[in-house]
Amino acid sequence: MFFASDNAGPAHPQVMERVMAANVGHQPPYGNDPMMEEVRTGIRRVFEAPDAEVFLVSTGTAANALALACYCQPWQAIFCSAVAHVEEDECNAPEFYAGAAKLTCVPTDDKMTPDALKAAITARAPGDVHAAQPGPVTITQVTERGSVHSLDELRALTAVAKAHDLPVHLDGARFANAQAALGCTAADMSWKSGVDVVSFGGTKNGCMAVEAVVFFDPSKAWEFQLRRKRGAHLFSKHKYLSAQMAGYLQDDLFLKTAEQANDNAAYLAQGLRAAGATFLHEPQANMIFVRFARAIHQKLHDAGAVYNLWDGPLAGAPEEMVAARLVCDWSISREQIDAFLAHF
Structure with a gap:
């Protein structure tokens, strides 16, 4: 009777089979293994995004923090729900990796609302050298209270961000749970709703330890690679990350x-x-x-x-x-x- 966390359950046999298959012989390190190309192809198929850039890390905190850092300057504010994982559970990692950018909480006990987000953004109007400047918006889907943003709710939030020329990150540690709940496509819940980058979770949903960072803007790829390496999140034996994600994507597991x-x-x-x-x-x-x-x-x-x-x-x-x-x-x-x- 274990209901403490979906982090604590076993990896799915299909994922483990791919890991065991990867454990035979030698493959190039640092993400140059053949399975990583399978992963890229699979993610691009799932998200209907043939030009998306895809990278793997081992934790959700790394995925969120490194992705946000690519869209944030140190003097900017990152707008998030007051109960977001980046605020409550990541030990200031987003601020650390973004060079001390400031997390700014949008008041709520669950989902952000467009009006509250707009108020938080406009309270930090650009141009005042004494204040943090507006930066990216991060939305959690599924929320940390178990709620799922509808597509209309997502689009209303991203519309506020875009009206202020701000990028949008989606913390999708439970992305697949939200997609299944809505009965929509991954594309509908991401770039078609105005999201620029997604942390696509695997660890909570049948993998051992792997998350994908999916950029719909390919121009961010090189910066992420540098940040991942500099942040000590580029695996040498990357094939074990690739194998997990390949098994996770196989037959839409x-x-x-x-x-x-x-x-x-x-x-x-x-x-x-x-x-x-x-x-x-x-x-x-x-x-x-x-x-x-x-x-x-x-x-x-x-x-x-x-x-x-x-x-x-x-x-x-x-x-x-x-x-x-x-x-x-x-x-x-x-x-x-x-x-x-x-x-x-």
């Missing part, structure tokens, strides 16, 4: 695992709703924020369930309502979910 994770979360949410739990945010992908009595949390923990409490400790009044974050990955079985729900 990324969508299949995302659909399974989303379906698992929907099944869990249905059971929680039937048990009388209340939701902090309406579940839309594979992450659930839910509140129920501490006594049930205590029973679940005693039974070996693993997940994160959100707004209170495990010890305390049994009748008090305490929130939790529950995350499903592709590998969780219905039997595990049923065993979890049996404690309500």
Whole structure:
């Protein structure tokens, strides 16, 4: 009964098969392996972007920070949700890699709104030498609260950015989960919606440790290569990154695992709703924020369930309502979910 994070689950057998195949013989290092060309071709196909430049790194933090650095000067502000991963979970890596550019939070407890983004941008009007200048906008999809921006919501945000001549980055650590939830194409959710660069996640959705950075503007390719090397994120034995992403793209595995994770979360949410739990945010992908009595949390923990409490400790009044974050990955079985729900 493990619902703590989709980072903690196993890699998919198809991904592991490609890694094991890559472990035979010698291949050129530093991204010059033949599988990297397969990856480029696969990403370009998925995103319907034949000129896209594609690079691999091993962590989502590296993908976000290095991508943003390519679109940001040190004296600029990076606009993000107040609960974005770049703000809450990356230990100032975006600021570090962008030469101390300033993260500027758009107030929200989940999704950014166009009006709030516009207010944040206009509050930093260009031309004042004493102030940080407006820089890129980064949008998280799926959000850190489990919500999915609709295509209209994405386009409304990018329209605000473009009206101020600002580039847009999409933190897609759970990109495939959002795509599966919307039933759209990767192109619809990226460049067709005004996004300039995407962090396309693999680690949370069936890979070991790989993320792709996808530039729809090829002119950024050389700068990213330099930043990746200078930032110590260019793997020597790059073939193991390539193998993971190649397996992830093969037969659109990324969508299949995302659909399974989303379906698992929907099944869990249905059971929680039937048990009388209340939701902090309406579940839309594979992450659930839910509140129920501490006594049930205590029973679940005693039974070996693993997940994160959100707004209170495990010890305390049994009748008090305490929130939790529950995350499903592709590998969780219905039997595990049923065993979890049996404690309500």
